[in-house]
Amino acid sequence: MEIKEFKIKWGMVIDIDKCTGCGACMVGCQVENNIAPMTKKDPYNYVQALTTHRDDASNKLRTLTWMTVYELSNKKVFPDHEVAYLPRPCMQCGHPACVPVCPVVATDKNEEGGIVSQIYPRCIGCRYCMAACPYHARYFNWWDPLWPEGMDKGLSPNASVRPRGVVEKCSFCHSRYLDAKNKARAEGSDPMDLADGAYNTACAEICPTKAITFGDLNNPEHKVYELAKSKKSFRLLEKLGLDPQVYYMTEREWVRMQGDNYNGGDGAASNNHG
Amino acid sequence: MEERKSSKRCGGVLPFIIGFLATCILGWAVIPGLFFKKVEQPFRFSHAIHVEDQGLDCDSCHYFRDDGSFSGFPTNEACEDCHAIDPEEAMEAIAEAGIDPNDYEAIMQAKLDVIEDSILSASEEDIQAEREYLVKYLIQGKEVPWLNYQYQPDNVYFSHQAHAELDIAELASMKNELARVVDKSVFDEPAEQNCNLCHLKDVHTSNDLPPLERNILSGYSKMTMKMWKCERCHALMGQSNACYTCHK
Numbered sequence: 164m165e166i167k168e169f170k171i172k173w174g175m176v177i178d179i180d181k182c183t184g185c186g187a188c189m190v191g192c193q194v195e196n197n198i199a200p201m202t203k204k205d206p207y208n209y210v211q212a213l214t215t216h217r218d219d220a221s222n223k224l225r226t227l228t229w230m231t232v233y234e235l236s237n238k239k240v241f242p243d244h245e246v247a248y249l250p251r252p253c254m255q256c257g258h259p260a261c262v263p264v265c266p267v268v269a270t271d272k273n274e275e276g277g278i279v280s281q282i283y284p285r286c287i288g289c290r291y292c293m294a295a296c297p298y299h300a301r302y303f304n305w306w307d308p309l310w311p312e313g314m315d316k317g318l319s320p321n322a323s324v325r326p327r328g329v330v331e332k333c334s335f336c337h338s339r340y341l342d343a344k345n346k347a348r349a350e351g352s353d354p355m356d357l358a359d360g361a362y363n364t365a366c367a368e369i370c371p372t373k374a375i376t377f378g379d380l381n382n383p384e385h386k387v388y389e390l391a392k393s394k395k396s397f398r399l400l401e402k403l404g405l406d407p408q409v410y411y412m413t414e415r416e417w418v419r420m421q422g423d424n425y426n427g428g429d430g431a432a433s434n435n436h437g
Numbered sequence: 438m439e440e441r442k443s444s445k446r447c448g449g450v451l452p453f454i455i456g457f458l459a460t461c462i463l464g465w466a467v468i469p470g471l472f473f474k475k476v477e478q479p480f481r482f483s484h485a486i487h488v489e490d491q492g493l494d495c496d497s498c499h500y501f502r503d504d505g506s507f508s509g510f511p512t513n514e515a516c517e518d519c520h521a522i523d524p525e526e527a528m529e530a531i532a533e534a535g536i537d538p539n540d541y542e543a544i545m546q547a548k549l550d551v552i553e554d555s556i557l558s559a560s561e562e563d564i565q566a567e568r569e570y571l572v573k574y575l576i577q578g579k580e581v582p583w584l585n586y587q588y589q590p591d592n593v594y595f596s597h598q599a600h601a602e603l604d605i606a607e608l609a610s611m612k613n614e615l616a617r618v619v620d621k622s623v624f625d626e627p628a629e630q631n632c633n634l635c636h637l638k639d640v641h642t643s644n645d646l647p648p649l650e651r652n653i654l655s656g657y658s659k660m661t662m663k664m665w666k667c668e669r670c671h672a673l674m675g676q677s678n679a680c681y682t683c684h685k
Contacts, residue, residue: 274679282680284592323592323685338594338685345505345598 167257169277171355173335174380174408175367176390177250179418181374184232184248188366188375192230192252195336195365196322199308201226206312217306227302229253229333230366237417247418249411250375252366253300253333254399255279257406261292261301269330275355277408278335286329293330297400298407301332335377336364359385380408397422473659475648479581480573481566483644486558491519495630495641507597510583513575520567520575522555527576544572552576584649586660587635594685603631614673618666635662 192198201220208214218225235247259272259279269285270292272278293301307327310318318324321338325331343362344354352358359378367375378385387410390396395412397419413419487493498511528538530551536543544552545568552571558564574581589595605627608615612624623633633639637647637660650659671678 271680274677274681278681280679280681280684282592282684284590320591321685323590334681334685337681341594341596341685342504342506345596347505348596348598348601349501349503349505 167272167277169275170381171275172257172277172380172408173255173340173362174378174387174391174410175252175335175364176376176387176396176410176412178374178376179247179249179411179413180415181372182232182248182250183372183374184234184246185371186232187369187371188230188250189228189232191365191369192333192336193228194317195319196229196334197308197318197324198227198229199310199324200314201306202309202311205309207309217309225303225305227304227331229300229302229331235418235421245415245417247413247415249418249422250366251298251300251399252335252364252409253279254298254405254407254409255335257408258404260295260297260403260405264291264295266291276340278337278340279332280337281330281332281334283323283325283329283331288328288330290330297403297405301330303330304328336366339364356382400424472652472654473650474653476584476651477648478584478646480569481562481645483563483566484641484646485644486563488641495632501598501601505596505598510581510585512580513578516570516575519557520555520571522552522571522575524576524578527551527571538577541569541573545569584658586637586649586658588658588661590657592684594683600631600634603634605631605634608634611673615670618669 193200201218201222203216203219205211205217220226230250230252233249233251235249237243237245239245255272255278257277259270262270262272262279265271266289267285267287269283269287270279270281272280274280288303290303293299293303304325304327308324321336321342322334340362343357347354347357347361357379359382362377364375364377367377376386376390378387380387380391382388390412391410393412395414396410397413398407398410399422401407401423411418411422413422487498488495498508498515500508502508527549530549531538531544531547534547534549536547538544552568555571556564556567558567570581573579605623608619609624609627612619612621619634620638623638628639637643640646651657652659667683668678670676671682676682
């Protein structure tokens with residue numbers, strides 16, 4: 164199937180060898196995008212005795228983590244044992260599996276920049292997109308978001324909050340893109356030719372080891388242009404042909420093999436939630 | 438046979454037409470109005486006094502920040518540039534007069550010197566409005582909860598900066614195509630600023646703000662730009678209608 168091409172292609176290059184698995188990207192993402200912490204008790208539910216408790220953060224199947232860090236292991240015994248950490252945002256695929264399955268066009272890839280959009284009020288919560296996404300990058304709101312008292316004061320105006328019953332995913336902090344274009348217009352420069360770093364995602368900004376680099380994959384003046392072409396670079400499940408806009412880098416062969424979900428006949432490669 | 442006779446006695450098709458017309462009038466003219474409730478602004482505000490009498494420009498209060506974002510409504514900090522009053526001094530005077538600081542009506546009626554001396558208006562009507570602002574908001578340190586005629590839901594990202602270059606005079610050639618999106622009268626005498634395209638027409642010359650018409654079901658203002666209008670204009674102007682152009 165034809166891959167949608169755009170003049171600008173926002174992409175990310177994540178250096179797995181630099182990632183320490185600290186989880187700062189996950190925290191930055193949650194704060195930037197108003198992802199509520201999972202709380203078991205609902206102080207506004209006055210008939211709690213008659214209803215079930217909400218899921219808490221220990222239920223990883225129902226926790227929302229647009230950006231999540233996976234722990235990879237080479238499954239060898241000491242002293243050959245090695246681990247690697249793999250941060251996983253939405254891949255913003257060039258040929259997204261989630262878009263054609265959406266019955267209500269709540270998700271689309273039609274904007275310059277190639278970011279796959281997700282419009283929450285339009286989503287009917289059928290979760291076809293979640294089934295279609297091989298990267299498990301989409302999440303369903305099993306519960307209405309609930310912020311502990313006081314924490315709601317710190318909500319970000321950059322992302323709308325989602326109600327129970329809709330699917331959400333990483334948007335490459337899209338409102339930061341709109342902000343960057345606004346700033347460019349105010350400064351009299353071309354909003355369609357942003358300088359490297361003018362638009363950056365929360366996860367890339369917060370990463371203490373700078374393992375995440377963000378920019379326009381089509382712009383030779385952006386760092387990611389070269390990084391994505393590096394010999395060390397690869398993409399997850401590249402064999403599926405979804406043309407992800409997120410690249411990974413590593414010098415370790417066993418990590419690259421797991422990135423393509425390589426199962427060397429002995430079940431050696433497996434991913435665990437970090 | 439009996440039934441036919443009775444239908445003729447009712448006037449045949451005429452009652453049906455009358456009923457049909459009555460239903461149409463009810464449905465188109467009467468019922469839609471019942472869905473909107475008029476809500477007044479917190480106090481009377483005259484743009485004319487600020488713009489025409491005091492010579493303020495639009496961007497004295499509604500300006501773009503350096504990062505391209507738009508300031509929207511002015512805060513007390515901006516108003517204080519002219520409406521100079523020391524809130525602490527005012528609250529002390531209220532306490533000395535033995536008035537409950539939360540009893541706004543009593544404070545206004547007391548006409549305390551510290552408040553009256555800082556009033557800049559001339560006519561009684563304007564003085565009352567200004568006094569209301571000083572007592573209810575400025576000295577209390579509360580921002581004015583202005584009602585936004587064009588309030589958009591929080592999943593909408595609207596950039597004033599992206600629309601700043603639109604020129605009403607240039608758009609006049611498309612006024613027929615834009616007829617359902619923009620009030621045609623906006624193009625009769627094109628204003629220098631393009632605010633009239635979406636906001637209250639010529640609000641800078643008004644002495645009072647109209648009530649906001651709020652939909653009792655959805656809570657939205659009647660004036661709020663609907664998505665189809667945004668899309669129509671974007672399509673006419675050759676702009677993208679991708680979801681993420683306006684949504685977040």
